[in-house]
Amino acid sequence: MSRTLKLLPAVLAITVLAALATSCGGGGGEKTATPARTVTAAAGVTPTPAALSGKLEIFSWWTTGGEAAGLKALYDLYPTTCPGTVEIVNATVAGGGGANARQVLTTRMLGNDPPGSFQVHMGHELTDTWVTANYMEPLDTLFTEQGWSSVFPKGVLDIVSYQGKPYSVPVNIHRANVLWYNKAVFTANGLQPPKTFDDFFAAADTLKAKGITPLALGDVDAFASVQLMETVLLGSLGADGYNGLWTGATDWNSAKVTDALNTFKKMLGYVNSDHSSLSWDQANDLVISGKAGMTIMGDWLHADNTAKKFADSGWVPSPGTSGMYDALSDTFGLPKSAPNRDAVVCWLKLVGSKKGQEAFNPLKGSICARIDCDASLFDDYLQSAMTDWKKDAIVPSLAHGAAVKQGWLTNVSDAVTAFVADKNAATLQSRLADACKSATVCK
Ligand code: GAL
Numbered sequence: 232m233s234r235t236l237k238l239l240p241a242v243l244a245i246t247v248l249a250a251l252a253t254s255c256g257g258g259g260g261e262k263t264a265t266p267a268r269t270v271t272a273a274a275g276v277t278p279t280p281a282a283l284s285g286k287l288e289i290f291s292w293w294t295t296g297g298e299a300a301g302l303k304a305l306y307d308l309y310p311t312t313c314p315g316t317v318e319i320v321n322a323t324v325a326g327g328g329g330a331n332a333r334q335v336l337t338t339r340m341l342g343n344d345p346p347g348s349f350q351v352h353m354g355h356e357l358t359d360t361w362v363t364a365n366y367m368e369p370l371d372t373l374f375t376e377q378g379w380s381s382v383f384p385k386g387v388l389d390i391v392s393y394q395g396k397p398y399s400v401p402v403n404i405h406r407a408n409v410l411w412y413n414k415a416v417f418t419a420n421g422l423q424p425p426k427t428f429d430d431f432f433a434a435a436d437t438l439k440a441k442g443i444t445p446l447a448l449g450d451v452d453a454f455a456s457v458q459l460m461e462t463v464l465l466g467s468l469g470a471d472g473y474n475g476l477w478t479g480a481t482d483w484n485s486a487k488v489t490d491a492l493n494t495f496k497k498m499l500g501y502v503n504s505d506h507s508s509l510s511w512d513q514a515n516d517l518v519i520s521g522k523a524g525m526t527i528m529g530d531w532l533h534a535d536n537t538a539k540k541f542a543d544s545g546w547v548p549s550p551g552t553s554g555m556y557d558a559l560s561d562t563f564g565l566p567k568s569a570p571n572r573d574a575v576v577c578w579l580k581l582v583g584s585k586k587g588q589e590a591f592n593p594l595k596g597s598i599c600a601r602i603d604c605d606a607s608l609f610d611d612y613l614q615s616a617m618t619d620w621k622k623d624a625i626v627p628s629l630a631h632g633a634a635v636k637q638g639w640l641t642n643v644s645d646a647v648t649a650f651v652a653d654k655n656a657a658t659l660q661s662r663l664a665d666a667c668k669s670a671t672v673c674k
Contacts, residue, residue, distance in 0.1 A: 279577045283315030287574040289563075290346035292332035294325040295512045297534020301595030305402075305581060308590055313577035322346055327511045328454025328630060330644075333637075340366055345566035347575040353390050353401055353560035356632025361564070362393045368565040369396035373576065379583055382601045391562060399564035400583040403597035406616055407529045407628045408462045408549040408557035411515075411536075415543050416443060416524045424547040425525075428466065428494055431550045435501045438524040445501035447523035449514030453644045456651050458630040459527055460495050466551025467491035470624040473555075477627070477634045479672045483664035492656045499651060507651070518544070529559070529631075533612050534596030546612060556623040559631035560600055635670065642666035 287309075293302045306319050324332035329350070336349055340361070351357045361367050374380060374397050380388060383401065391397045410431075412424055417434075420441060425431040435445035450456040465473045468487055475481030482488070503509070503517060512535050517523035519541045526532070527549045536544045548555065563582050569575045581587040588599040593609050598617050606614055627633035629643065646662035667673035 279313065279580070280573055281314070283313050283317045283571075283574045283577060285317060285571045285574060286320050286347075287317050287571050287578060288320040288322050288346040289348055289578065290322045290324075290332070290336060291350035292324055292326055292329040293350065294323050295327075295510075295531075295535055296538025297531060297536075297594060297596050300538055301534065301591045301597075304590040304594055305587055308587060309578065309581055312581045312584065312587070313574065315574075317571075317574045317577075327449075327452045328458075330452060330454065340566065343568060345569055347569050347571055348563045348565065348578055350561055351399060351564060352632030353387070353399070353562050354627060354633035355636040357391065357399050357562060357564065358393050359636040361566075362398045366567060367398045368567055368569075369398060370400065370565060370579065371396045373400075373579060377580060377583060382585075382603055383583075384602060387560070387600055390560075399562035400579045401560045401562045401600035402582045402588060403561050403592050403595060404600055404620060405529050405531060405559050405561070405597045405628075405631070406556055406619075407458055407559060407631065408465060408527075408552045408555065409530055409532070410525055410527050410547050410549045411518060411532055412525045412545045412547075413518050413521055413523070413543060414545045416521050417545065420524075422524075424545055425550055426547065426553060428550045432497065432501075434524070439501065443521070444503045444517060444523035445525060446498060446503075447514040447517040447526040448499075448502040448506040449509030449511045450506050450651065451508055451510050453648050454630045455511050455514070455528070457640075457644050457647050458529065458628070459498070460492075460647055461629040461634075462527055462549040462552060462557065463495040463498065464488070464491050464629075465555055465557055465626060466549060467494060470555050470626050473626055476667070477629075477672070479667065479674070483667050483673060484660065488663075489656070489660060492660055496650075496654055496656050499654065529628075530596045530612070530616060532596065534594060537594070537596070537610075546615075554623050556619055556625050557628050558620075558625050559628040559633050561597075639666055639670040639672075642669060 291302065293299055309317065309319060324335045326332060339345060351361065387401055388397060391399050391401060410425065420437055422434045422437060425434050438445040448455060448459065464476065467490060468481065472481050472487065476483065503523060511528055514526055515532055515535050518526050519539060563579060565575055565579060585601060585603060588601050589604050589608050592599050593613065598613055598620060606617060609617065629635060629640065643663060643666050646659055646666065650659040664673065
């Protein structure tokens with residue numbers, strides 16, 4: 232497989248990951264957690280005592296149906312891996328994409344009040360925000376003890392590592408570039424799922440003429456419009472062009488970017504008028520009810536459909552992105568001075584385990600970060616995602632902490648939020664170009 236892209240290290244690593252996911256046939260030698268094991272705590276991870284107790288606070292933004300269901304499956308499994316009487320405290324801050332949660336987390340971390348463990352995206356969000364600033368414990372002993380170097384693809388290990396040591400445990404891989412549609416609405420209107428932007432706008436016009444909202448959007452949390460833009464950039468520029476946006480190889484001031492932003496603007500002409508007051512899952516409700524025909528969202532939406540028992544959903548890669556996998560991963564780490572550290576370390580063992588990932592991911596709408604999960608436990612959408620993950624060009628998500636560091640993303644997010652209101656594509660383009668300069672990636 233040849234995917235020689237000029238990429239950020241993280242992007243390169245995630246690309247390598249795809250190659251490795253293809254070449255490794257699975258079958259990692261996972262060791263099950265063994266309480267009271269004696270290990271040398273060379274890298275700061277201690278053995279799990281025979282019986283754990285006290286409270287274990289897990290911090291995340293997983294509050295919607297499929298998100299909460301996946302998290303609960305892990306909580307339910309905790310006592311089977313971690314014997315004792317630990318009481319899990321489910322500390323959630325609602326808000327898709329996690330911006331609200333990250334604000335609360337930052338206050339707590341800076342105030343030396345960390346939760347036991349917290350959800351954090353693999354890549355820049357983890358490394359640039361917390362690892363380089365020395366807030367996290369390295370997990371090399373745990374990874375060695377659990378045999379994880381042979382069950383996570385090398386690319387994943389590289390991305391969660393800093394200076395050769397892993398700092399968080401990846402629980403999943405999500406795909407951001409999926410167009411979901413209501414099959415009954417499409418059939419009733421003689422529509423085929425759109426592959427190109429031209430297909431998309433033709434279908435959108437048909438739906439609009441029937442009084443159906445073509446594209447449901449819920450961007451009360453800004454990530455939804457940022458993510459919509461990232462899928463349009465990917466569909467317009469292709470994988471290499473998109474990746475170049477994060478390395479300086481693609482010029483933000485180029486005509487191709489202008490075209491992409493005009494396509495994004497045109498798309499916004501087909502969304503529901505109340506988008507800025509809806510969450511991503513409330514936007515999905517419009518598709519489920521047939522008031523809207525399509526939405527473009529990450530595959531956590533598949534979990535939302537499952538939780539809401541909506542089975543009449545179809546999916547295709549978002550326009551222009553066939554053969555491309557816009558990826559992100561949720562991970563958990565060990566903050567320095569985490570309360571009830573032994574219980575946290577055991578949580579991390581569960582998060583990285585085969586049984587943990589096989590319980591969590593079918594409910595969460597994601598595929599395992601591990602390579603050895605049993606595919607038969609996953610439904611048709613997730614099996615198709617597994618297939619695509621092995622063969623597609625993997626690119627890092629902008630909106631979900633993989634492509635750029637937090638400061639850059641904040642500047643992008645502010646520019647997109649302003650654009651969604653004023654629709655001034657020239658201003659958006661110049662603000663995006665400035666954001667790349669401020670991040671010292673572009674000149
Ligand atoms: C992403 C996260 C997903 C999902 C989504 C919507 O950032 O990685 O797991 O929760 O936000 O909230």
